[in-house]
Amino acid sequence: MKRRTQIEGRTSRRKFLGGAAMAGVAMVAAPKVVRAQGPISMRWQSTWPSKDIFHEFALDFAKKVNDMTGGDLKIEVLPAGAVVPAFGLLDAVSQGTLDGGHGVVVYHYGKQAALALWGSGPGFAMDANMLLAWHKYGGGKELLAKLYESIGANVVSLLYGPMPTQPLGWFKKPVAKPEDLQGLKFRTVGISIDVFTGLGAAVNALPGGEIVAALDRGLIDAAEFNNASSDRVLGFPDVSKICMLQSYHQNAEQFEVLFNKQRYDGLPEQMKAVITNAVEAASADMSWKAIDRYSRDYLEMQTVDKVKFYKTPEAILKKQMEVYDEVVKKKAAENPLFKEILESQIAFAERATRWEQDTVVGRRLAFDHYFGQEGVAKDL
Template sequence: MTDDTTTPVATPTPATDGAKPGIGRRKFLAGAAVAGAGAVAMPAIARAQTTTWRFQSTWPARDIFHEFAADYVKMVNEMSGGRLKLELLPAGAVVGALQMQDAVLAGALDGGHGVTAYWYGKHKAYSLFGTPPAFGWDANQFLSWFYHGGGEALYNELVNDILNLPLTGFLTGPMPTQPLGWFKDEITSAEQLQNLKYRTVGLSADLFNDMGAAVTIVGGPDIVPSMDRGLLDAAEFNNPSSDRILGFADVSKNYMLQSYHQDSECFEVIFNKQKYEALDPDLRAILRYGAYAASSDMYWKAMARYPQDLAALKEAGVKVTRTPESVLEAQLASWDRVIANASGNEQTGQFFTKVIDSQKAFVKSMGSYFFDANAPKEPAYQHFFGQG
């Protein structure tokens, strides 16, 4: 959707083809030359055209994730100098969270902010570009694979070539390890997940199904109401700030940190490909590099805000515990089976395996450096601050 604001300044009226009575030809020509010079010195001036796009997030307006989307929008709008304006809308403003991509494809939206796990119903490999297996990497390292290890080419192959979706997308915003979630009772063994009505998304849904849970996939705005009505026994969303704002503490008092179901995840921003490619090159660059800038800023903000909100949850009576080693080990065993099952699919398995092999090769190389070069952080923290 565009809003043309080009308004040319009126140019001087051309001289008539003849002199007024009483004015000599020489004087007339001299006057005409001066008028012509004035016309050259005062060209028409036009203001830049503003292109306005509707850009919906998949998050409630009060969630910190919507704030992250707003940060990206602010960067793009300011860097474009008024030539491109993203108009941010929350989930539900045009369509529900899980329908955002289809709305961009249909032209009801021009772009959006979400996660690739929401689209894994179209191809299981979609989730590998947002919630990959827990190979021993974090989300910043996952983004390194995407932008410098061949991941972006594979993403474009999936979106544009295999699924034939006219979309342009960028990954942004590395998320810290997500909690196991909110439960009525503390989980002390993997057996307690059997038949538990649990909310998650993407390949994580396959993982928890493999562990015996009864998984339900719903968007962020619907999780707490579903728990309140008894439609869910337990759920994960993402982080202490979102979970606190969305009201999880009103329906549960057991909050379990650490998990391998979404050990690394990031956001995705998408745009209608035809509209994106119609933009001037500098505006396309702003959309791309804005994702880079927002990615760093989001992580910095998360490291400041998440600890504060976790402390507030504890003060409100929430019991915060770490997921036991036995459950983490069971999750890794389930990842083996999930990867094997998805790779064996006759229709989608070949490409799924192609992405997995690329990710494993990157992590194997990266890990050989990262774990040797970086000192463990927890002993140093405990030395100065105690158990935390």
């Protein structure tokens, strides 16, 4: 009996050691399987000059991906013009000249007019965050993929980063009525080209890095770009001291992350999940950073650069919408996909903006209470 117990004990020990050895092999081998090919490197380009805060946003996104993958994916982001011109990004990524890029959808407007619906116009009373809600949950993502497929773009597009309402632009003198825009040589992009043309301007769609030089040389009379931080660092206050705030020409826009489709499809599923979550993390971080930096530069342009800011008159805002309506009616009649996207946006906007208007309290009353002429914030 004792001998039998000893034999069974040796047998059990051999089984245990054998199982442990197999487990050890699995534990050692697993990391080699995952990292057999080593880190994946990608070369990207943004559509922004290196000094622009938008290029900083592109670098922020890449860093999040690089950090979250533990270095398994390394994205290098070059500034506009390093490989291709800013407006050449879509072709470069689609053809594999670049692995990916950072820009805005409306920069591809020349490929298909419907692409401008992700950034140009009044947004049917939606702000940029609501437009992103439509994109993610209201069918926009699927429509954009369909749109890119229709023009043969070999890309995967991920949108993020809701932008605040953009200024009407920089002028030699304040504009008081729609007629003041007639005959002006003006820079803008997307459907805004059609809107400002309808308002009587002569439009030139220049990339961001070329605008200030064109203003300085008199090649254009006025221009819009995006925000206080970008406008300041690009040098707008050096060539103009008049900026008109608030406009419907680009009320709701966002950034776009582009991947070459083959490069993206070849990534491990877990890495794709990291990228998807990095996009959303970057979206929130960009929004918070924008509030901090834009407000600082807005104040400093007034106190240091001596820029005078004016609110765009309501007459111009109303005229913008009237012209925009005519532009999109015409394009929808000519372009079935444009019409499909337009109808999808309007259906979502009617529901979402009605909820917002009925639910969200206006902040102007609170601003005046705390920071107006008789504001009480100083007494708190």
